[in-house]
Amino acid sequence: MxxxxxxxxxxxxxxxxxxxxxxxxxxxxxxxxxxxxxxxxxxxxxxxxxxxxxxxxxxxxxxxxxxxxxxxxxxxxxxxxxxxxxxxxxxxxxxxxxxxxxxxxxxxxxxxxxxxxxxxxxxxxxxxxxxxxxxxxDRAAEAIIAGTSKPGDGIVSQLINRPISQAISRLLLRFPGITPFHATAVSALLAVAMLASLIFGGTNGLILGAIFYQLASIVDGVDGEIARATFRSSRAGALADSLVDAVTNIGFLAGLDINLWIQGNAEAAIAGSLGLAIVALGLFLIGRRARHSKAAFTFDEVKTHFQARRSWLFQTLIWLTMRDFFALGWLVGIVAGVAAPGLMLFSFGAAVWLVVVVFVLRPRQT
Incomplete structure (x- = not known):
């Protein structure tokens, strides 16, 4: 030596x-x-x-x-x-x-x-x-972009969303000065287009809104990929990304409720509103815990808790409740014409999810 x-x-x-x-x-x-x-x-x-x-x-x-x-x-x-x-x-x-x-x-x-x-x-x-x-x-760039995937990606992200989002990131990263904020801003604009379609688009607006929601789910991966590729990951960026995600998710459900109410399906709209209130409460509880954490702000504490169990059952349940699966599932359901039954099923699932959130976040004895 x-x-x-x-x-x-x-x-x-x-x-x-x-x-x-x-x-x-x-x-x-x-x-x-x-x-x-x-x-x-x-x-x-x-x-x-x-x-x-x-x-x-x-x-x-x-x-x-x-x-x-x-x-x-x-x-x-x-x-x-x-x-x-x-x-x-x-x-x-x-x-x-x-x-x-x-x-x-x-x-x-x-x-x-x-x-x-x-x-x-x-x-x-x-x-x-x-x-x-x-x-x-160029080989180095490809390796860097390929390495921006996250170990916790859901099954839909692995097969559909991540390949598309990385292709978008690959294109955007050819421009000097690109930052994660630009992708977060695009996600926010897609959320606005989604909500406008759901509220004002009638029956066709349901499908268009679901498409915008799926696009927002895909673009949601771009800001994180750009952050990891350019060493710009930060707590503030994670907070902005998580808040846009949460608002988009709630906005989709709220827009769906309003759309069905306007179309005269009050029963499904009420069920959806109840589920939305439950989800908002759960996100508030998770966000309050994350705000006091020293780690990057995310709404993933429940997912992280069950990922540590390393069980195929828990992993499957995590995949089924992640945003990538949620967005694609709603797109398929709306195209299939089962938006109303889907909202009722969602309300029941939200109640079960809230119970799990309260259980995971409960104070632990030391």
Missing amino acids: SIRTSNGVVVVFSDAWSAAHLVAGLPAAARALREVAQAGAACCTIAVPGGWRPDRNAAAELARLAQGMPYSVVDTASLAGDDAPQLLLQGEHPVSAERLRSALSGAELPHGALLFAPPRDWARLPQLTRAQAIARL
Whole structure:
């Protein structure tokens, strides 16, 4: 095992285009800089043949993801007189913070993209053509987007929603400056369109509203994917996302009640209103608990509680009560013409769900 004499890292890109190229929403240089900072390096130099002048978005991302670590952007020509050995990294070949930390500590270098040598020897790193650089960066982006799935995804999300939402995220992350807020705003607009369709659309509005509800369920995954891909996950973002989800769910049921009431089906509307009141009470209880938690704000405490049981029965029940299944189920039910019986069944299910919520949230003796 060799002993490193420097805690600095030099990230070398083949050209300015590669350094600025968006990899799942972030310039490749900014993404590499974050891994270096996470590895605990003392400083980082981003070296580009001919130099690189980051635009406003790239400069902001570099500053954000450096996390306070000193860094500089230089022309590789300026490395000619630097003889102090440092860890050299090929920018187009992403290396995790864990591997960088290991390399900085003196462990064996994991692959050819890393080299411990004087910065003036940067040309000893593998040299890439533009086509090779594009291929590597695009593969890295695909892996990042694929990794934005959540272990707790429901069966509908796994088979339908997540593949579609990741395709949307893949498209949006090609634009600089995209944030989770943009996706959350789209979800809110879909909720408004859903409610307007249900209230004012009559019979056809039921189907259109259910379609908007399903679309909102799909887009709901996009903000989280963008947040995870661009390192923008936050408690405030989780709160906004959870509140939009809850309002959308309640808005759908309220709009459905109003629609059926207008059409003269008072019995189903009353049953739906009762179920809606029960759900609102349950969400209030869960939200009150989540608000006092130090973790990210979500309405998933009941789901998390039963997921810990690792039982196929509990897992099936969780899938059947998750929003992705709920939205698709209502779309199928409304198209099949069973909206009214569905509301009555929903009211009964909501009562059972509230009992479970109260049980899970009950004070525990220590």
